[in-house]
Amino acid sequence: MFSVLMTRLHELTVVLYAFSVLLYFFDFIHHNRKANRIAFWLLAFVWILQTVFLFFYMVKTGRFPVLTIFEGLYFYAWVLVTLSLGINRFLRIDFIVFFTNILGFIVMAIHTFAPMQYHSHVMANRLVSELLLIHITMAILSYGAFSLSFVFSLLYLLQYDLLKRKKWGKRLLRLADLEKLERLSYITAIIGVPMLLLGLILGLQWAFLKLPGMDWYDMKIIGSFLLLTAYSIFLYLRTVKNIHGKNLALWNVASFLIVLINFFLFGRLSSFHLWYS
Structure with a gap:
């Protein structure tokens, strides 16, 4: 029932x-x-x-x-x-x-x-542990932050295209200005990167304790670090290189593709990850 x-x-x-x-x-x-x-x-x-x-x-x-x-x-x-x-x-x-x-x-x-x-x-x-729960929860929350960052960049590209083609109208007015959309995509990425990093550290620590024979070249691990690298480069381009605009938004959109690949594909190729075992 x-x-x-x-x-x-x-x-x-x-x-x-x-x-x-x-x-x-x-x-x-x-x-x-x-x-x-x-x-x-x-x-x-x-x-x-x-x-x-x-x-x-x-x-x-x-x-x-x-x-x-x-x-x-x-x-x-x-x-x-x-x-x-x-x-x-x-x-x-x-x-x-x-x-x-x-x-x-x-x-x-x-x-x-x-x-x-x-x-x-x-x-x-059988493998429930507080360490594993925190690791997975933080990873999913970081994915949520990256998802919002992706949406803000997508809206930025939409707004940019409307402005470039001089398509004035209600839709343009209802979208936030480019500067605000770019700033929000940056802020949500800032939230996601350290959260993912901490989640990876906790996950590796759990794997070291529970799976001593684990393959450290597992696709899930490689994919997670590729994802962390992609968004770290995004933050580096924005803060150090002071790059703004369409190219930065496109990099963010491309980085989100790694989120999807890591979540759905690399997990299936993993030799140990619980979600796909």
């Missing part, structure tokens, strides 16, 4: 999430503020349902739900919804919720239809 209830709750969340994204898209095309408000409150209700699902899942499993790809994808989607609602409340940047939640819905859809959620959780339960 509990499993059926959780399944129905999850299905309702996905349906409402889809309606929210569709309404944000409608607002993006037709500048409809009523659709924007309805979409926001639907998204807020989605966040409540996601939080309830996470709470009951934690009660059922007795741990924080980040130890498998099934759990990690759901927590990642929850992080994106939480961040986008926070940005909508405190920064008041139109379209940021829409773009962020396109990404969030994709993650949620992959989570819903991926067969990996049916894998056994025996190994995950």
Whole structure:
């Protein structure tokens, strides 16, 4: 009975999430503020349902739900919804919720239809440790920060293109100015880089203690350090070389591709990573 209830709750969340994204898209095309408000409150209700699902899942499993790809994808989607609602409340940047939640819905859809959620959780339960939980949680939160940085850069490129083609209109006015978008992409990257670095340090420490025979040339480790390097270069270009504008935004967008590759592909090539075992 509990499993059926959780399944129905999850299905309702996905349906409402889809309606929210569709309404944000409608607002993006037709500048409809009523659709924007309805979409926001639907998204807020989605966040409540996601939080309830996470709470009951934690009660059922007795741990924080980040130890498998099934759990990690759901927590990642929850992080994106939480961040986008926070940005909508405190920064008041139109379209940021829409773009962020396109990404969030994709993650949620992959989570819903991926067969990996049916894998056994025996190994995950056996290897529970506070160190591992902190490592995975910090890594996912850093991915959330990089996702927002990516969205800000994407909006920067959209605004840049509209200005270059002199496409004046409501859409241009509702986007934040280029300087603000660039600054926000930089700030969210600053948050993500040290969080990822600390997560990697804790993860390597856990692996050293629990997996003494681990292959240190594992693709997941290499991919994580490539990701850290890409965003460190982004910060270096911005702070030391004082590079701004379109080229910096393009570098940020390219760096986010490494986030996706590392999350979905390199994990599958990993010889030990729990999410794909």
